[in-house]
Amino acid sequence: MTLAHTLATGYNPQLVSWNGLTFWQRYNNYEFGDYGFPKTMDLVFKLTNEIYRLADTGAYWHDNGTLLDLHQPAAQKHFYNIIHGNRDALEPKQHQTYWFYSFMYLAQVEYEQFSKVGPQVLLNYETALRDPIFYTLMKYKVLDMWNRYIVHFAAYTADDLRMVGVALVGAKVDPMRTFFKYIDIDVNNLWSEKLELNETRAIYARQQRLTHKPFSYTLDIQSDVEVKATINVYIAPKYNERAELITLTQNRENFLWLDEFEAQIKVGFNAITHPEFLKFPLQKRWSFTEMYNVINHRLENGLELPKDLHLHQMYFSRHMNIPRGTADGFAVVLCFVVTPSLNDGDMPLGYPFERVIEHESAFQVQNVYFKDAIVYHVNHNRNIVEYVKENAQYEEFDYNY
Structure with a gap:
């Protein structure tokens, strides 16, 4: 998966946004532009190289100057979280936004224009899994990062x-x-x-x-x-x-x-x-109507609004x-x-x-x-x-x- 890679098969999500705009489609034989998105491209390359550096060296420096060796079995969960960039990762670092900026580049969006572009499946987590290129990114980049990291651990006997x-x-x-x-x-x-x-x-x-x-x-x-x-x-x-x-x-x-x-x-x-x-049986998620009724009831009765409407699943x-x-x-x-x-x-x-x-x-x-x-x-x-x-x-x- 390189900048010169041409995607033979296009993708049309057939989705319409709430404001009536149709989602952007990718045509057959699509070529990713290496122009017009310099800042996004620079960020993607920088983040990719930093994660590969962590995979190869295992050297993660905390903000307080202490060194964490990621090439220890107990540190595998930290590398998981670094790749994923979730809230359980170590101190917030720029490389933890790898997925976000990678999706922006694949969607051909400059990050400074993020709030001014039309709807795109890769820019929404709830629709990203629809696009086949999501799995291309997982297979040829994310999985490759993990494989570069895990080779530093001996195979199980x-x-x-x-x-x-x-x-x-x-x-x-x-x-x-x-x-x-x-x-x-x-x-x-x-x-x-x-x-x-x-x-x-x-x-x-x-x-x-x-x-x-x-x-x-x-x-x-x-x-x-x-x-x-x-x-x-x-x-x-x-x-x-x-x-x-x-x-x-x-x-x-x-x-x-x-x-x-x-x-x-x-x-x-x-x-x-x-x-x-x-x-x-699993606990059901809040529906929009249920959340609306909870908020509306509290507003009408002068009650404090809930800080978290998330239902935690077991x-x-x-x-x-x-x-x-x-x-x-x-x-x-x-x-x-x-x-x-x-x-x-x-x-x-x-x-x-x-x-x-x-x-x-x-x-x-x-x-x-x-x-x-x-x-x-x-x-x-x-x-x-x-x-x-x-x-x-x-x-x-x-x-x-």
Whole structure:
């Protein structure tokens, strides 16, 4: 991904802003201009080089002059946050705005004109994931930054991964099925006149959302010791686009974290059944109408306005945890990793797939177990009536509304 790179396939988001302006589209064979955006380009290059310097040297200087060695296992979370530029990163530094300025350059916007340009998908976090170039940036720049950093850590050996005395001898997984459910999204903020929100006058956008039916897995664990363990579950495709089996080394970056739970393992045989997170109801987000009513009620009654309307979630959203299946079945592989329970932050994110794999035999330890599985998809276009009856029990949507 360079300035000379030409994007053969364009992208039209087909979106309209609240003020009636259409979102900018990228045409076929698009060439990024290396003129007209000098300040944005200079910033992107400067930020990119600084992050690569941190990846290569590991030398991070605090504002008070002390040195932090990022090439220590406990410091991996700091490098995560530096790349992402989130609020958990170290002292605010300019390199923490890498994503922001990269999106501005890809959108061909000079940062001094940010407030004077038309709508662009890459300039809004809620729409950036629509654009295929977002994933190009993640793959060829962000992931490359991480790989430049992680090569300074030795690959895991079998002794590093082994949990002495605990053997995962088998696993059973319920059938995995994806389907589309219907949801109504409150878009009452589209009213251009004075809001008078009530049940008889409201605007909702009804759309389909990919999700999956609840499933569980049962793990058979043989243990010589009594211990509290943490079990992480990962999922990855089994074959590539040419129907070729993907090796573990090639598949390392494809393993996505699916689940994590703790279990008290006793001496002898343990059969541990764990339901997937979708069985647990999640707290809903505030709708626009709900937020409006809260604010309006407090203003009318002279009450103090709330400082935070954010509803804190206990878990990530679970409706896109597994890939969309097919009618014949999409082959995936699940990886179960049993480790001793540690304090939060002691285990690197993505362990043990966050480091380069030198020898696949290192994963042939008793506490790591790979299980083949199939993901099916329930087609909702063949018989919509039967589809609704079959899947209504898995959701809260009122089909009679």
